[in-house]
Amino acid sequence: MTVTRTFKISGLLSVLGIVLIILGNALDMDGFLVPGIILTTFCSPVFSVSLVRHLLRGLLWRVGSRLFVSYVLLGFVPLPFLLLLVFVQAAMVGGQLATNRVQEALKDRATKLTWRAAWLAERFESTK
Numbered sequence: 001m002t003v004t005r006t007f008k009i010s011g012l013l014s015v016l017g018i019v020l021i022i023l024g025n026a027l028d029m030d031g032f033l034v035p036g037i038i039l040t041t042f043c044s045p046v047f048s049v050s051l052v053r054h055l056l057r058g059l060l061w062r063v064g065s066r067l068f069v070s071y072v073l074l075g076f077v078p079l080p081f082l083l084l085l086v087f088v089q090a091a092m093v094g095g096q097l098a099t100n101r102v103q104e105a106l107k108d109r110a111t112k113l114t115w116r117a118a119w120l121a122e123r124f125e126s127t128k
Contacts, residue, residue, distance in 0.1 A: 003054055004050065004054075006046065006050050007047070007050040007051065007054055010043045010044075010046040010047035010050055011047050011050075011051075013039050013043040013047075014039070014040060014043045014044045014047045016036075016039055017035075017036045017037070017038070017039030017040035017041075017043060017044070018036070018040055019036070020032045020033070020035055020036025020039065021033060021036035021037060021040060022036075023036075024036055
């Protein structure tokens with residue numbers, strides 16, 4: 001499978017921008033850093049679109065393959081989303097339980113400190 005000129009040039013310019021950013025940070029030279037940021041900012045989106053287009057062309061080359069990919073996406077993609085949903089729900093429930101435990105511990109500590117403060121106040125008043 002061949003790649004387009006846009007894919008090659010934008011990829012090389014993106015890599016050059018990243019290398020210039022790394023050199024600029026390593027050498028503390030803004031002369032490398034600024035052109036690297038500009039190259040990366042403008043060439044990376046073009047390269048990303050080209051890369052996605054190239055990957056999709058390679059993945060979906062015939063009708064049968066498209067149908068297979070559709071079935072795979074319909075069959076397997078919901079599973080990670082479902083697992084993510086279960087994880088988020090478990091994190092929320094765990095957060096609520098932890099919050100309640102912390103609140104109870106703080107209330108218990110405040111009660112103990114109040115009792116000790118009252119006891120100390122009594123002791124100081126009785127010594128006068």
